[in-house]
Amino acid sequence: MLYKSTRGGEQVCAAEAIARGIASDGGLFVPEGFPAVTVEDIKGLVGQDYLVQAAFVLEKYLTDYGKDEVRELVGKAYSQEAFPDKPVVLRKVAEGVSVLELWHGPTFAFKDMALQLLPHLLIKAVEKTGEKKEVVILVATSGDTGKAALEGFADVAGTRIIVFYPEQGVSQIQKLQMLTQTGKNVDVLAVQGNFDDAQSGVKEIFNDKALAEQLAQAGYCFSSANSINWGRLVPQIVYYFSAYAKAVEDGSVRLGDKVNFVVPTGNFGNILAGFYARCMGLPVGKFVCASNSNNVLADFIATGVYDRRRKFHKTISPSMDILVSSNLERLLYHLTDGDAVQVAGWMKDLAEKGSYDVGKHYRERLQGLFFGCWVDDGLTEKTIADVFFRHKYLLDTHTAVAWLACEQYREVSGDDRHAIVLSTASPFKFADAVLKSVESLVSSVAEPFVALTRLSDLSGLSVPKAMKSLENMSVLHDKVVSPEGMKAAVKELLGVK
Numbered sequence: 001m002l003y004k005s006t007r008g009g010e011q012v013c014a015a016e017a018i019a020r021g022i023a024s025d026g027g028l029f030v031p032e033g034f035p036a037v038t039v040e041d042i043k044g045l046v047g048q049d050y051l052v053q054a055a056f057v058l059e060k061y062l063t064d065y066g067k068d069e070v071r072e073l074v075g076k077a078y079s080q081e082a083f084p085d086k087p088v089v090l091r092k093v094a095e096g097v098s099v100l101e102l103w104h105g106p107t108f109a110f111k112d113m114a115l116q117l118l119p120h121l122l123i124k125a126v127e128k129t130g131e132k133k134e135v136v137i138l139v140a141t142s143g144d145t146g147k148a149a150l151e152g153f154a155d156v157a158g159t160r161i162i163v164f165y166p167e168q169g170v171s172q173i174q175k176l177q178m179l180t181q182t183g184k185n186v187d188v189l190a191v192q193g194n195f196d197d198a199q200s201g202v203k204e205i206f207n208d209k210a211l212a213e214q215l216a217q218a219g220y221c222f223s224s225a226n227s228i229n230w231g232r233l234v235p236q237i238v239y240y241f242s243a244y245a246k247a248v249e250d251g252s253v254r255l256g257d258k259v260n261f262v263v264p265t266g267n268f269g270n271i272l273a274g275f276y277a278r279c280m281g282l283p284v285g286k287f288v289c290a291s292n293s294n295n296v297l298a299d300f301i302a303t304g305v306y307d308r309r310r311k312f313h314k315t316i317s318p319s320m321d322i323l324v325s326s327n328l329e330r331l332l333y334h335l336t337d338g339d340a341v342q343v344a345g346w347m348k349d350l351a352e353k354g355s356y357d358v359g360k361h362y363r364e365r366l367q368g369l370f371f372g373c374w375v376d377d378g379l380t381e382k383t384i385a386d387v388f389f390r391h392k393y394l395l396d397t398h399t400a401v402a403w404l405a406c407e408q409y410r411e412v413s414g415d416d417r418h419a420i421v422l423s424t425a426s427p428f429k430f431a432d433a434v435l436k437s438v439e440s441l442v443s444s445v446a447e448p449f450v451a452l453t454r455l456s457d458l459s460g461l462s463v464p465k466a467m468k469s470l471e472n473m474s475v476l477h478d479k480v481v482s483p484e485g486m487k488a489a490v491k492e493l494l495g496v497k
């Protein structure tokens with residue numbers, strides 16, 4: 001399987017796409033085709049271990065990695081140690097609705113599903129491409145990617161990792177998780193701005209040819225652990241197949257029947273992985289794309305116009321506080337059957353005017369696959385309480401957005417196919433907001449560890465150990481930079497002038 005840039009140009013193998021992270025024309029790497037999976041194949045996945053399901057999907061895309069190699073890397077990533085429970089759990093929570101829990105990894109968010117595997121894929125990729133330089137992973141995070149990437153890359157030989165997070169844009173637990181990160185090769189910096197500022201800063205550093213040259217001389221090359229990297233996206237395709245196989249196994253769907261997936265969305269990586277699964281042959285009806293008050297995607301799906309020129313909202317689902325969804329570029333490429341010139345034009349409009357319009361034809365294609373919906377903080381809180389009291393199930397703030405989007409979609413469309421809601425974080429990770437929702441407190445609990453205990457008492461679930469222990473760990477990172485200062489900070493950390 002070969003990969004191309006969404007903006008035209010080069011053709012590379014999987015290892016090179018993963019090692020480089022982003023194409024030299026600023027585009028994202030996309031597969032040239034979709035490996036076909038039949039209903040018979042899917043039948044073979046029913047009842048199988050996640051490791052088997054993962055190897056089955058991944059070896060179709062990572063053809064320049066040997067099958068044994070893929071199996072070995074998958075075994076390392078989804079080990080018992082990293083995922084003491086099963087890597088993914090499907091729970092039937094209400095009639096016709098299951099929740100796919102993707103947060104049983106080390107940092108309690110779904111990012112672990114990809115970021116436990118990415119370092120292994122990357123190290124092998126570097127080996128394969130003959131790259132001798134130290135790989136510097138630059139990360140912009142809305143909260144969860146940062147910690148998951150730090151966990152994945154800490155003390156991995158041949159790598160350095162530098163994480164930028166918006167100073168005021170992450171939950172207290174998320175911040176503590178990152179600031180207490182140990183490892184000889186890790187740095188964490190706060191950016192005085194929002195996630196989009198951090199993300200554009202990182203993209204600029206990637207696209208700075210002079211800087212790349214300078215770093216190359218000092219023995220460094222950049223790569224990305226954000227979902228612009230194909231190595232972040234491809235592991236996520238697996239759990240769509242896994243979820244379907246589990247839904248067949250527990251009798252929620254008949255083999256071959258379509259299901260709908262509902263995805264709490266920010267950078268469009270998670271839901272795009274589902275789109276790839278569908279293109280490969282997974283029986284999917286609709287994807288419901290659920291956003292918070294940063295509703296740029298819901299508007300885009302409704303109108304075909306992507307317009308980032310709007311107020312940025314800080315919400316209780318901070319990992320979805322994003323106005324520029326990077327991975328949409330990949331979807332546009334596939335929607336236009338690979339029209340790189342068209343995609344590059346839209347991306348230019350976005351950069352220069354802040355918006356682009358895909359027109360009626362592509363809008364209708366988009367609407368055939370996706371339903372967009374957004375939910376504000378008030379309704380998110382109400383949904384957490386409703387689901388907790390009606391179904392005895394505790395949702396985190398991001399998953400609650402998706403749950404309500406699921407209900408709204410069913411009501412509006414009358415489509416009552418079995419729905420699988422992707423659950424992207426443990427409720428403990430956003431304990432403060434979750435607790436406030438179920439206790440109907442007027443104000444939130446300022447002390448995050450008090451909130452953890454209270455939430456545990458209320459729900460009967462135990463606080464994850466790694467989260468409790470944060471209280472006694474020392475803060476190791478305290479650097480703060482302006483968005484304009486990000487490049488200088490990277491140079492200083494790497495010791496180049």
Ligand SMILES: *Cc1c(COP(=O)(O)O)cnc(C)c1O
Nearest residue numbers: 144266267268269270319424425
């Ligand atoms: C990252 C994240 C999202 C958004 O996922 P995308 O792939 O960026 O669309 C949703 N919920 C949580 C908890 C996350 O960490």
